[in-house]
Amino acid sequence: MSLRLGEFYVAPTWPLFLLFCAAPVIGVATFFRFGLYRLVTRYIGAQGAPLIVIAVGLSALFWALVVLLSGVPGIPRSVVILYPIIGSALVWGSRQVAAWLLMSTGVELPGRSREKAKNVLIYGAGTTGVQLLEALRRAGQYRTIGFVDTSPTLWGQYIAGVKVFRPERMAALIEQKDVKEVLLAMPKANRRERQMAIRQLETLMVGVRTLPAIEDLAAGRVTVSDLRPVDAEDLLGRDPVPPNPDLLARNIKNKSVLVTGAGGSIGSELVRQILRNDPRRLVLLEAGEAQLYEIELEAHELLKARAIAKEQGAAAPPEIVAVLGSVLDGALVRRTLQANSVQTIFHAAAFKHVPIVEHNAVAGLRNNTFGTLCVAEAAQECGVERFVLISTDKAVRPTSIMGASKRLAEMVLQARAAEFNGGTVFTMVRFGNVLDSSGSVVRRFRRQIEAGGPVTVTHREVIRYFMSIPEAASLVIQAGAMATGGDVFVLEMGEPVKIDDLARSMIRLMGLEVRDAQHPDGDIAIEYIGLRDGEKLHEELLLGENTSRTEHPRILKNHEPRLSANDLAEVLASLRAAMETNDVETIHAVLLRAVEGYRPEVRHLSPKTRAEAAAEDVPARLVG
Template sequence: MSDGRLAGAGWRHWLVNLPRWPKRAILIVNDLFVLSLALWASFAFALTTFYVPPTLEFGLLLATAPIIGVATFYYSGLYRLVTRYIGQKGAIRIFTAVVLTVLIWALVVLMSGVDGVPRSVFASFCGFSALFVWLSRQFAVWLLNGVPNITLARFEPDRDNVIIYGAGTTGVQLLDALKKADDYKAIGFIDSRRSLGGQHVNGLKVYKPEKLGKLIELRDVKHVFLAINELSASEKHAIIHELEPYSVAVKTLPDVNDLASGRIQVADLRPIDVHDLLGRDPVPPDPELLQQNIRGKSVLVTGAGGSIGSELCRQIMRLAPRKLVMYDLSEVGLYEIDFELTELQCELAAEARLHGQPEPAIELVPVLGSVLDSQLAENTVCNHQIEMIYHAAAYKHVPLVERNPAAGIVNNTFGTSVIAKIAKKFGVARFVLVSTDKAVRPTNIMGASKRLAELVLQAEAQNGSETIFSIVRFGNVLDSSGSVVRRFRKQIQQGGPVTVTHKEINRFFMSISEASELVIQAGSMAEGGDIFVLDMGEPVKIDDLARSMIRLMGLEIQEDSNPDGDIPIEYIGLRHGEKLYEELLIGEHTSGTKHPRIKKHLDPIYPFALLAIELKKLKDAVDRNQLDAIHNVLKRTVEGYVPDKSMLQHQDTSQESWASLSQIVR
């Protein structure tokens, strides 16, 4: 491809760069003409004479054929094909649309009752139409691409044009792999290094990043493959942000060191991970903080089958505990994590043998049951001599808990209380509660129940305990169960619409692995009753996230400015108990820790004796299913709790102010 074409000069470039609708209009006019010509040729061929319609009515009947043809072509998607790269797939689609056109027109002729159309006309009309439409497209190929041999375009394999971003070793290996693939055709490298600009690497030209947009448009590029090793998250985010406007599917490669064969294959390409959209480099964990409370110890993880619980189990396994007890109410979740960790144990053993090290002797214990079953929980902690508890068991889906407030409070608040009391009774060294940013000034039952669980732990710590209780609070975890990311991905794969509750809603995000690492490290720094807050970076607008995911899957957003887009976005309104913005802190009393991404926060503590009274009232209200009484207890105990008015039923008692308790909080 010459530099002149990329410069956009000349009428070819003007024609290629026309907006979509003018291009379609040109094709429609062309098709009206060639279909009319094909119909006239069919009659002339059948009657062996220069054909003229005998009457005006007959002429109007003939005129319906090209109109039907254009309509059929439109609904068959023929006008969405890129003419200059039409390929064999386009030929099949043209023939199918022509056959459908002839069948519909034949039905119109039959219903009109008009005589004088020989049967042979229908067959020859089909043949002439397919030929003329195809030849007109090939003429366009020759006109736009300057290809003198039409048969080359006609029998060109139907492959997607791709750009390789990065002309280094990884990019060259990927190019070699693409040459063996039937689905992709590499048409150029993009590389920011000045020394490579305009050069050819392995026979493929290297373009500067500023040429990217024009190259994508001129060559109808469908995919961009990122092939740069040792790319930081911020650098990758910048490249992804640069690619977003072009509606190309972006894929990337894992680190070459992570590839099983050490060589790159097309199968190694994966879609852009939503983590890459955060543009934030993870902070490497502190090995000492990770191992301090796990190596050689007996560890219990509640909610082990959930998103956070299962990731905690994976990371704990790699830190060589003496015993890992997985506690969960879900049989399916528990089975899956137990099976996965058993396989991981075999992998760790093989890895140890390979390096001449002793095999790790980790006892895996799955326990099926509820945290509310105090007898089962006691037996588990006592029999397995638990030294460290990570309490991740919770109901976390806001709308679901809002509809089932009693279940949410019983599981999240009283379940935490049960496990905390057992930990205290049997002298468990440390107890870490996995909490949420929704516990800060909550507007929903889920957040309030988690804040109350925090207060329970703080009160237990204040009341004197050998067990060191701590709380780790963070925001949304990417790709967890119920994650908006999973929902968006599924909606996009199904063709949309993607549903966003509000244009301005934003959330803090963190990867599951990073959140779990920070939970483990925070627990190692606890002194008793601490609340640790994870630095989640900048909040992300959910609307922006949805748009980025659509574009990076190579699709266009359907909106007023682009009615022909692929995926619409619908704004469905905030759900019950949902806030536009989440917070991680209640007050401003925050101090640093030895980890740069973990802060310690001082929240007000509810005195143990008063909290016990309120919990008794809450239990009575839950037992009697008195929603108004439940809300009243939460208002008194949880600072800033403002329930969703649409969910209140018969609420007739006034809210007591948190200020009245200001004299008895720390």
């Protein structure tokens, strides 16, 4: 108005003053709606010019309508024309000055450093993919080249200004556009579809990150921080069979439950799933103080979260009892069972690392075999209803002390179930490796790749079965509910995995190349170090052919040979005597006679024992 009249203007009346005050109010509201205030701090640069012109123009139009509808005279029409022109110039100029000042102080601006932005593709053009695109734009560090989707109806279309390509175009796009990463945005897809996408990306020499499954996404919109590297579970996991709620709750709901080894990988997941099934009391027995502290804290936090989610009047939360101690402490175990009226035991406490137990045979047998015996005896004396042992595929025709100790633990329960028919129901659940457990090969590979290699694989042909920790714990609970006494349940583990292939896949999916004879300039080498003490090339889950189906498609029931209670007592007495003097050779000789299919390394055996083993057709494994 001052420019129009050629002199400083002061509104002579209150109506005119209020109309002039309305202009900046309308302008602020319009700028906020168009995101110009976010543009000031995140996207200062030429790309904001059209947005500024549109926002100022609309605010001028809205203000002109207010002036017109108010009927207040005294505002020339030329003011309505000058306002958007001068306003756009001032807003644009102020941002350019701010950009110059920030640049002069060394602050790098996203809008002026587009050359440094990382080129990415988004695999999945659904709602989650669009949310991820918005998050990438807000971050300002990524340039989205396009979407990739398997739906033919989307090919060639534009979503939020970004083109959708068919998967077959990825290789060309990655090469032509220098794509550094492909971001998987397929949380609602089943695991098989995601694995197919990952396998396709594995050969393209590009980094891959993924959003978690939809049930694992935090509430709210997708953020860049939700992205994580592809891990072994993405490669090897499978869609779980929906659990049977009746089986899950049968031995837990309104009961007092004890988990031994509660701080371990399987024990801690058992604790989480047991809490979801409303026990009356949950007792955590753990020998490690730090592990016990962590799982007790997590249990209370889970209960607090459930209490917030539940409606008023819901059942009282279970009591959590943390007990620090060993399963070998018979007095402690009995006191714990009696004081807490325990009805169900999940026995997960064990030493599990094969090479360590191989070199510490006495400790391994004491904990795995005699610890199981101690808890089983206490369970019978205290009237526990059900005892479920967590076993391993390494117990089948074992070549290690660890495997033999777990097979003996199974035989302890088989003998007690046969001798004391009625009372405590003893059962065991056998399965293979679980993904990403403590000390797992997956964690080791990840650390080695991040450190620049080499990745160490024991043998080119070594094969293992894998299952996710949550699926294994769920199946253990359900199998235990089906037991009648002395049952050996075996979890259906799916297809075996070649560890060498797993290592190569993990390297490629981190955007790196395996360094070998064909690719001498690759990034990460694979080093073959030989089987560790006690390891086998191939693991098994069944001792015999006498296998039957159960009411769950992934739980099998196997009928296996056992020792009588008297014969087993003699074996355990011989083991105790040998363990007292740390007579490792005698320990192996006893295990050779007692454990079906046991094949220890030949270095453990004296010439006499080797001859006896050969005569009894129990061949020792020859290791150079």
